[in-house]
Amino acid sequence: MIEADHLSKTYGSTLAVEDVTFSVEAGEILGFLGPNGAGKTTTMRILAGYLPASRGTARIAGFDVHENSMAVRQNIGYLPESPPLYPDMTVEGFLWFVARLKGVAAGDRASRVAAAIERCNLEEKRDVLIRKLSKGFRQRVGIAQALVHDPPVIILDEPTVGLDPRQIIDVRNLIKSLAGDHTIILSTHILPEVSMTCSRVAIINKGRVVATDSPDHLMAGLRGGQGYEVEIAGDMAAVEPMLQQLPEVRSIEALSESGGDLAEGHRRLRVMTQGDRDPGQAIAATIVGSGVGLYEMRRIRLSLEEVFLELTTQEADADPPMDKAATASDATAAPPEPVAENDTNGTHHSSDQEES
């Protein structure tokens, strides 16, 4: 439904987007994740046909965004970074205007506008001037504006920016409810958003897509994705070399937790593993066999935050394994995970993320 093929965009001499390639299947939600200034908005604008790409092509619903611009425009709903609103219009008047502009047939306009108002929970603000709305409501009018003509493809640039936590949940549910009938691409710099709403993620940094996968695969499949945290009592020097000899163990790290919750003489280690086999049993046996007391052993998984940080901050040394992960998952072509499953990992940190 959406295909980006080696898109590049330069502004003068600065490179905003370089060689971005991805595709989104019909009915899928792709999250476009990256830090501020990574090129998310530029990519969204190219897809929406607002900016021409310097190199490469993008196709939406089979139409080239540049050569067949009018056909593409009829097939997309687009929420730019800042919602495009006329402050001197009422919510309903504005949606009528957009419906007319997008070529909704005269007979369907009333029902389309009413549906968009209902979907975005704008009933009570129907007759209020947009100028008088709070930022959260404006954002919702912006989303309603992208939906009003019921387009097959919806492009949302940072849809939850400026909303309060309750509204964020509403918007995420709204986006999820749109999947299936609509193909959605949304950009965000908020990680839980991706794991909660998207069936696939593309991580972009400094203008390049560094990984594309389902949120679960990204968390599991990347280098250093899994491991164990163990609490031992005794001499660490005795156990460490033995663990190191296990083929599945990639690294051992002593966690410098001087917090009071560790008993005297206890240590906490993080053992990161690699490969397909889970060496949990071997690790436990090694520790116990070396005569050190094993008090706690917990399986850990890097959160999406950590994957993200790893991908976007240690780009240079993390490059080869990342590519491997991306291609491996492409080959297996994992079917999109049901969205609900992804929630398990997102919900924990979503609350602290948003409150901070």
Added chain:
Amino acid sequence: MQILWSNLIAIYRRELQSYFASPFFYAIAAIFWLLSGFFFVVILLGPDGVIAQVSLRDQAGITEPPIDVPYQFQGIFLNLIGSLSLFLLPMLSMGLYTEERKRGTLELLATSPVTNWVVAMGKLLGVVTFFFTMTLPLLVYEVVAFSASNPPASYQVLLLGHVGLILMAASVLSLGMFISSLTDSTILAAVLTFALTLLLWVTDLIANSLAGPIADALGNFSLIQHYNDLIRGQFNTSSIVLFCSYIVLGILLTAQSIEAFRHQRS
């Protein structure tokens, strides 16, 4: 075609709505009405007004040639209104695109199935309609005043004068719209458009003070000269063509500048 038409109407209605809902434009209209009403009274009834001069001539016993009061009046009055408009028109056109650029709504227009020139045309129609509404009371004054004249005034001349006013205004607004599409700054757009109208004025003065082919050429391009012809009841196809050319030029340049803006923005 159907789509173009409904797009045009959508843009046009939105523009109208923004003009008629804005206190700023009512203030401009109020200034226009105040000054034009003042001109009307002074030129027609003032101590040096047209009627006073005619009665002076009557007292002096000069009856030939007879003076057509409505015609004389209209020439002077609409000339002044034209000058007044040149000051006010930049304020009407300054926000046409600068506001869209500032609010980010250009992104909505540019990603909707609507072409740039339809947007430009809808916007121009909107602002010209607003200006037309501003001039309506003047037409009413004149019709009321001249209904008493004997012999009856020529309403054709009256109408032609007002058509000239609207055409002249539409030309300036069209070029002003182009200027507003070049910048984010409303003030800058107003200043540049004002500079343009001053230039038109100067062109006219130069054309009047020079002789020879250059003056002729300048005169042919001068909006004010053609406007003055129209308000004196001299219908000339070339005047209409010139005004329409300015209007079309403004729309095309605007469409081009919006396209270029999208291609080069950073």
